[in-house]
Amino acid sequence: xxxxxxxxFDVPPEQRNSSEGDAQSRLTAEAxxxxxxxxxxxxxxxxxxxxxxAEDALSEAFASALEDWPRNGCxxxxxxxxxxxxxxxxxxxxxxxxxxxxxxxxxxxxxEGLEAAAAAGAEIPDRRLALxxxxxxxxxxxxxxxxxxxxxxxxxxxxxxxxxFLVSPAAMGQRLVRAKGKxxxxxxxxxxxEREELPARLDAVLxxxxxxxxEGWTDPxxxxxxxxxxxxxxxxxxxxxxELLPEEPEALGLLALMLHAQARRNARRSADGEYVxxxxxxxxxxxxxxxxxxxxxxxxxxxxxxLGRYQLEGALxxxxxxxxxxxxxxxxxxxxxxxxxxxxxxxxxxxxxxxLAIAQMHGAGAALAAMPELAADARLAEYQxxxxxxxxxxxxxxxxxxxxxxxxxxxxxxxxxAVRRFLQQRQVTLP
Amino acid sequence: MKYILMAxxxxxxxxxxxxxxxxxxxxxxxxxxxxxxxxGVRVGSSQLGPxxxxxxxxxxxxxxxxxxxxxxxxxxxxxxxxxxxxxxLDAAISWATRCPASGHGIIEVRPLVGPSA
Numbered sequence: 001x002x003x004x005x006x007x008x009f010d011v012p013p014e015q016r017n018s019s020e021g022d023a024q025s026r027l028t029a030e031a032x033x034x035x036x037x038x039x040x041x042x043x044x045x046x047x048x049x050x051x052x053x054a055e056d057a058l059s060e061a062f063a064s065a066l067e068d069w070p071r072n073g074c075x076x077x078x079x080x081x082x083x084x085x086x087x088x089x090x091x092x093x094x095x096x097x098x099x100x101x102x103x104x105x106x107x108x109x110x111x112e113g114l115e116a117a118a119a120a121g122a123e124i125p126d127r128r129l130a131l132x133x134x135x136x137x138x139x140x141x142x143x144x145x146x147x148x149x150x151x152x153x154x155x156x157x158x159x160x161x162x163x164x165f166l167v168s169p170a171a172m173g174q175r176l177v178r179a180k181g182k183x184x185x186x187x188x189x190x191x192x193x194e195r196e197e198l199p200a201r202l203d204a205v206l207x208x209x210x211x212x213x214x215e216g217w218t219d220p221x222x223x224x225x226x227x228x229x230x231x232x233x234x235x236x237x238x239x240x241x242x243e244l245l246p247e248e249p250e251a252l253g254l255l256a257l258m259l260h261a262q263a264r265r266n267a268r269r270s271a272d273g274e275y276v277x278x279x280x281x282x283x284x285x286x287x288x289x290x291x292x293x294x295x296x297x298x299x300x301x302x303x304x305x306x307l308g309r310y311q312l313e314g315a316l317x318x319x320x321x322x323x324x325x326x327x328x329x330x331x332x333x334x335x336x337x338x339x340x341x342x343x344x345x346x347x348x349x350x351x352x353x354x355x356l357a358i359a360q361m362h363g364a365g366a367a368l369a370a371m372p373e374l375a376a377d378a379r380l381a382e383y384q385x386x387x388x389x390x391x392x393x394x395x396x397x398x399x400x401x402x403x404x405x406x407x408x409x410x411x412x413x414x415x416x417x418a419v420r421r422f423l424q425q426r427q428v429t430l431p
Numbered sequence: 432m433k434y435i436l437m438a439x440x441x442x443x444x445x446x447x448x449x450x451x452x453x454x455x456x457x458x459x460x461x462x463x464x465x466x467x468x469x470x471g472v473r474v475g476s477s478q479l480g481p482x483x484x485x486x487x488x489x490x491x492x493x494x495x496x497x498x499x500x501x502x503x504x505x506x507x508x509x510x511x512x513x514x515x516x517x518x519x520l521d522a523a524i525s526w527a528t529r530c531p532a533s534g535h536g537i538i539e540v541r542p543l544v545g546p547s548a
Contacts, residue, residue: 139520186542187432189519 025069029062032078038153040079042127044086046190047109051134051152052180053090061086079124128153129244130190132237135179136204137188144175145204146211151176153240154233164215164230199250199306202241206254206310209237213258234258242297249301253311256297260317263290275422283325291321312341331360348372348380352389364396384413388423400430433474433516433543434523439507440536442481459531460511467515472526476513507537514543 037058044054061082075081087110094106134140135148147165150156162172182188193201213234238255245251267285270276298314316337323330338354351372359367371390372380380386391406407427414420448456460478467473485501501508513530517523520540527538 137520139524185544186540187434187518187520187523189521191521193521 022070025066025074028069028074028078029065032082033062033155036079036082036124037155038128038131039124039126040083040086041152041155042131042190043083043124044090046127046130047112048090048106049184049187049190050180051183052177053093054086055152057086057090057093058082060089064089083124126244127190128240130192132205132208132241133192133201134183134188134190136201136208137183138201138204139186139188140179140182141175142204142207144179145208146215147172147176148179149205149208149237150212150230150233152180153237156233164212198248199308202245202248202250203308205241206238206250209234209241210254210258210310212237213261231262235262247304249304249306250308250310252297252301252304253308253314256294256301256314257310257317259290259294259297260314260321263287263294264321269418273418275416275418277422278320278324281324283321286321294318307340307344309341309345312337312344316341329360331357335361348377348383348386352385355393356389359393359396364393368393368397382413384410387413391423391426395426395430404430432519432523433514434520435541435543436513436515436523436527436530437509437539437541438511438513438530438532438536439539440510440532441506442508442510444535456531463530464513466529467513467526472515472517472522474514474516476511478511479509482508510536 040058041051041054044057045051048054064085065078065082069075091107091110094103094110097103098106131153132149135152136145140148147158147161150161151158158173158176159169161176162169165172192198212230215230235255235258238251238258241251242248242255263286264278264281266287267281267283268276294314295318298311298318301311301314316334319330319334319337322328323334334357335354338350338357342350342354351370355367355370355372358370368390371393372386374380374386387406387410391403391410394400394403394406404427407423407430411420411423411427414423445453445456464473464476467476482501487498487500487502489496510532513526515523515526517526520542523540527533527540530538532538
């Protein structure tokens with residue numbers, strides 16, 4: 001069973017009031033934890049496929065570091081030090097847990113790992129990519145892939161992840177334990193998939209990272225301190241994937257999409273905390289550096305010649321930014337991009353956004369006709385953007401009673417107070 | 432690792448096939464078994480009799496209860512199994528996709544547990 005643990009390295013209070021050496025050791029340990037956690041877990045678990053045991057051994061190794069380093073000074077290679085101690089801890093754990101034949105096999109694997117660690121020398125091979133492919137394996141429940149990556153690659157604890165994904169810490173803890181059990185028992189390999197399988201499998205990794213990013217978005221104002229914002233973690237992961245797979249256009253596309261969204265984050269709220277829709281945002285408030293990086297990534301991805309969902313969504317963001325900056329309507333391009341996206345990954349969400357773009361070109365009537373049918377997809381009934389878009393379009397066609405009703409449902413479904421106020425405002429201004 | 436691939440299929444589908452189609456189906460399974468053996472991964476396999484031939488047994492309060500029929504009353508029934516020895520789940524999945532039953536039924540892939548696995 002994994003022990004509760006934080007990525008910030010929880011130091012008991014009695015150890016905090018200590019000398020400078022202690023403080024230095026703790027800083028070094030924290031820095032290594034942040035930089036190397038996933039690397040060490042990946043390396044420790046690769047042979048045994050036992051992620052939970054690797055995490056346990058690693059957290060024991062970190063605890064030893066806090067005792068040893070203040071006394072004997074920080075080692076010249078803290079990563080290697082932690083790895084060696086963690087290896088010894090996992091051998092102890094196997095000895096404690098099992099005897100006889102089963103233990104022999106496990107100890108054999110661990111011994112091989114120790115040899116491999118010694119052979120690797122100062123440089124511990126980076127198998128975090130393989131670890132991410134394990135977490136996002138099709139045999140792992142799709143809903144737990146993002147939480148799993150956040151935990152085993154970044155070392156976030158279940159409570160923190162639970163608060164971001166709006167589930168109870170106990171339920172999140174259980175799901176994570178179950179997923180780690182599945183990895184070990186089902187024999188999910190620690191490897192990067194072969195060329196022909198890579199795009200589909202990479203999509204699952206990217207989807208998990210995007211899910212983590214999306215979870216960080218419901219509280220753009222940052223007022224909700226209990227809910228943890230995972231934006232930074234998602235960026236770390238997206239950058240990690242593009243570093244490890246620099247020629248994968250979809251990985252570049254995802255990073256570009258995230259940068260575009262993040263660049264406009266501050267502009268989504270007025271000074272007094274009200275929601276500001278894209279069309280009313282002040283482009284001066286956007287982060288020009290992020291937008292420039294996103295554009296460069298999209299160009300690079302485009303040159304690699306394989307279009308996908310994230311590149312298309314990135315290109316849509318880019319088109320919106322271009323229009324708002326120049327004042328030149330580009331709705332035909334936008335509709336075309338939505339068409340391509342719909343053909344690739346048809347979803348009601350894409351259809352709704354496409355309809356809103358059509359409204360700009362051909363009017364609200366045409367847009368209403370292009371909206372997805374409620375009868376065709378039951379999920380739409382509880383999807384706020386569907387009702388908000390419908391209300392907006394109905395208001396424009398003069399169907400005020402119907403618009404009022406659609407706003408009512410949208411307001412009832414929204415959980416962000418600022419967006420709720422925005423919708424209420426729209427509703428009361430109906431004639 | 433050893434895995435069992437359990438093939439769940441719609442039994443009514445088989446009887447609705449023509450004689451020639453049935454022969455073709457049997458040939459596909461023979462070829463699959465052959466491929467498993469050639470690759471050195473086949474531990475064992477067998478087709479099962481129809482679910483109508485199944486008998487369910489349990490002991491309640493030291494009394495044996497015997498019932499006619501299979502345990503699960505579902506449209507897809509366990510029609511056969513293959514036990515294979517491969518390095519990991521990905522290899523097992525890749526063999527499962529080659530199994531003829533994956534085209535007209537469902538393959539459940541489960542690791543075997545224990546010292547012999």
